[in-house]
Amino acid sequence: MNATETLPSPATDRLTIDDVRAAARRIDGAVVKTPMLHSQTLSQIAGADIWLKFENQQFTAAYKERGALNALLLMDEARRARGVIAASAGNHSQGLSYHGTRLGVPVTIVMPATTPSVKVMQTESVGGKVELFGETFDEAYAHAREIERARGLTFVHPFDDPNVAAGQGTVALEMLEAQPDLDCLVVPIGGGGLMSGMATVARALDPAIELVGVQAELFPSMYAHIKRADMACGGNTLAEGIAVKAPGEFTREIIAALVDEMLLVDEAALEHAVSLLLQIEKTVVEGAGSAGLAAVLSNPERFAGKTIGLVLCGGNIDTRLLANVLLRDLARSGRLARLRVELQDRPGALFAVMREFHAHNVNIIEIYHQRIFTSLPAKGLFADIECEARDAAQIDALIGNLRGKGYSVDPFDL
Template sequence: MTDNPLEQLTLDHVRAAADRIAGAVQKTPTMLSRTLSEIAGAEIWLKFENLQFTAAYKERGALNALLQMSEEKRARGVIAASAGNHSQGLSYHGTRLGVPVTIVMPRTTPVVKVMQTESVGGKVVLEGETFDEAYAHACKLEKERGLTFVHPFDDPDVAAGAGTVALEMLEEAPGIDCFVTPIGGGGLISGMSTVARALRPEMDVIGVEAELFPSMKSRIEGTNLPCGGDTLAEGIAVKEPGKFTSAIIRERVDDILLVGEDALEKAVSLLLQIEKTVVEGAGAAGLAAVLANPERFAGKTIGLVLCGGNIDTRLLANVLLRDLARSGRLARLRIKLKDQPGALYRVMKEFEAHSVNIIEIYHQRIFTTLPAKGLITDIECEARDRQQLDALVAALRNAGYSVSTVELA
């Protein structure tokens, strides 16, 4: 095999992968979103990879890698280090093909991810406190047990499988002239950019990373941006991008954009509200980038991959409620009152007059900077829109109350 990464991943490799995995993974729909197109000022086509059996595109690359192994390697089994979608995709297709699958995860991995991986046939080994420690242990087990390591992204076969996403998108929406694709380790965009450069050389191929994890951007541009933190897009929270994928991206990707947490939350919320589809933070990164950079993408025909839908339900609920708060439909108003009979009742009358619904009331008498006869009350409320809420606040202030809103971070 050639040592040149550009020769290890070509359109022929992706087409061969497509033939190999046909019928074993979902050919998910590519659909025009009229509403998101109106919002973005561009034509938005969505590829619903969150509808795969394991709710992520990772199945494609894992299966393509498995199908090219010898019978001997399959019989011994495969191993990977992953606490994400790769672990489920590899476990599901490995088990389906009769291949023993071992997944090493950090001990800090949420129980639900362990259970999801085990439910599709993977044997989970918990080792280390960080992904790096889990990865090192997986490499150790690979040698000790004679297993075959299947990397989640830094592998030509895995990237070729991921590239089949682009083949399907261009088949169903040949007018696409721009891919905006999430980057974690770089497997997905490596495969997709390979297809784009071969079939549509003039196409824009834009990568997207979370602002907190700009590792690929740093590597490509030769910078050293801070990398780390709690991001909604944990599926692309990669500190060390792949060496193989970096070489592909350097040659075949036009630019890498960074998106903040607010933009990711907004995109996840919009996809649920408008498309009625559940997408994890990483899967919404492409839409987040388009909405955050309207001038750059105006008028383009854009293909976005909703690459995964595995998001914790409690986290999803928080994202939706925070979006309602940012839009002015939910709010917490902090009001200073005198601690005397009827004080709260008179405030309630203002809420009633403006038809703003009260959800919760919190009284605080002790831990305040007010005099002993003063109190602070926090009122969580629900309004029709920002204008209705602003009218209530204005009325309270006109009535002599000191009112402030408790803002989100």
């Protein structure tokens, strides 16, 4: 390298708190300044002081609007007139489409052909033009970059862009303005845009604050990079909003420099957090949005006694999936159960079992008999009985009583 060449600036020089403050002024009034509220019940459960930032109350139900809008407002008129493009099947597509349309900027979104129609419809409903291509996100992303070059559009990356990250960082400005004495921020990480922006703000305002990133166990891409580990990424995670196989080049430099710790959460923890937020806070949060709470509840000793800020970063979850999550959480807690009871095929056999359920005040939801597809003798059958109770102890008492009267009972476990 000769004397006239210069090294590229470190990522931390490309994103500063001044950039985030400028973004906050730029987007002010066009995005929701979402509530930052204390949760008394979750604090009691976690053994910590829990503060929640309700980014699921944005118009498109996710924080992604902030970064998308900031990037759009920083473009010159010529680029806005030509239009923008992105590859996304999630919240970025809706945030970019909504604010692009509002500003008169044509927005093209490339999604894999396998994208559920509801996501296509949601993006189109806020003004985006959707093009379906390929079977995977990588194929859709490559096609979007081809369209970018062919049509002269501007590509707006969902996370690996300092302007986008600056917009996302405004979440932390609002959180620390509302509650300056937070000990710790626990933030979901997919590609890293949200954490990059928030960490930049938090470190500048309070160098002692703890910054903890959270990823789904099935998609530990940033975790693996930070730990320099070879870990597989893939699977059907509830947290599809942070299911990123390759973290950003820019964002991983920021996170490596500023974030204290990375944690992984399993699917059961994500499901439980989604369920708790709906039951306790009466708020709908998608899997990615529940990751911070899932991490705190999965590591009680790590977070005990701390004042913690959590970002409920999105609320876009399919209603049928949400129903499944809630029912599965009830089953894990013991309030719902499915028992397989072996019976003799004779009059009154099922009635006798029903009397035991009645005696223990356990409500029967559904009964399924099986006489044919079973390894039992021809005069035997089993009944699968789905039921609900006050708690797991009530179900256990019922099972114990049935077994004490000679019944073979097998509970189904998730």
